[in-house]
Amino acid sequence: MDAIECIRTRMSIRKFKPDPVPEDVLMQVIDDAKWSPSYKNSQPWEVVIVSGEKKEALSRTLIELLESGAEPTPDLPVPLEWPPVVASRIDALMRKRSEITGKDLNDPEVKRKSKIANFSFYGAPHGILLFQDASLTVWSIFDMGIFAQSIMLAAHAYGLGTVPQAFLTDYAGAVKRFLGVPETKRMVLGISIGYPDWDSPVNGFRTDRVPTSEIVKIVT
Ligand SMILES: Cc1cc2nc3c(=O)[nH]c(=O)nc-3n(C[C@H](O)[C@H](O)[C@H](O)COP(=O)(O)O)c2cc1C
Numbered sequence: 001m002d003a004i005e006c007i008r009t010r011m012s013i014r015k016f017k018p019d020p021v022p023e024d025v026l027m028q029v030i031d032d033a034k035w036s037p038s039y040k041n042s043q044p045w046e047v048v049i050v051s052g053e054k055k056e057a058l059s060r061t062l063i064e065l066l067e068s069g070a071e072p073t074p075d076l077p078v079p080l081e082w083p084p085v086v087a088s089r090i091d092a093l094m095r096k097r098s099e100i101t102g103k104d105l106n107d108p109e110v111k112r113k114s115k116i117a118n119f120s121f122y123g124a125p126h127g128i129l130l131f132q133d134a135s136l137t138v139w140s141i142f143d144m145g146i147f148a149q150s151i152m153l154a155a156h157a158y159g160l161g162t163v164p165q166a167f168l169t170d171y172a173g174a175v176k177r178f179l180g181v182p183e184t185k186r187m188v189l190g191i192s193i194g195y196p197d198w199d200s201p202v203n204g205f206r207t208d209r210v211p212t213s214e215i216v217k218i219v220t
Contacts, residue, residue, distance in 0.1 A: 001156075010156040011206055012163040014122045016125065017195040019194070021126060026193070029154045043143075044132045044143055046185065048129045050126065058127070062174070065170075073170075074171075078166075118168065127193070129189075130189045130190070144189065151191060155193055161195065162192065165191065
């Protein structure tokens, strides 16, 4: 698969086969992704891969927090408002998802089930959790985005599926305590990873993109 095909065919996978990915393949994905650029080559990323019984126990911890009504306390603030043009793209996604699933995505029960699916790593055998020192500036969060995309592209090139999940950072403090990650670290993102279950209708849904002309201005 060439780079262009890899970029254009990657998509978020939300149902996985339970089969574990060999550890050397997971390590290879990170080994590839570490070639991402970063501000002054600072490489501000720290990675924890959680699998097996530990991953199940982490899921249970997150679901228990949700069910207890605990308020999410992510290290990065959840956006509460969006500029109108961006908000309209989010609305379009939600409308399309609602049409396809036949579910009202604002229904609290639908939201609860969606969180549980997120906290269950969508059935993936592994979770890749990304951290960095909390003292780092916004440029280093930017670097993490590039690193995360490299992980997802490398995984896709090896026939694996991924989904980036801000929701996995809802209870960042609890995740860090569970994994023995110091409080001085910032949890930036979680990524579920495994072999895609292509028989699941949820993986048949592809998002679209706005026309290129809408996001580019050529100045000559
Ligand atoms: C920073 C970030 C956070 C995201 N958080 C979640 C999440 O918590 N749960 C989820 O199911 N998808 C999440 N997504 C996936 C987006 O919904 C998805 O990337 C977007 O709809 C485009 O679809 P695609 O990845 O299939 O191209 C997130 C994506 C990004 C980049």
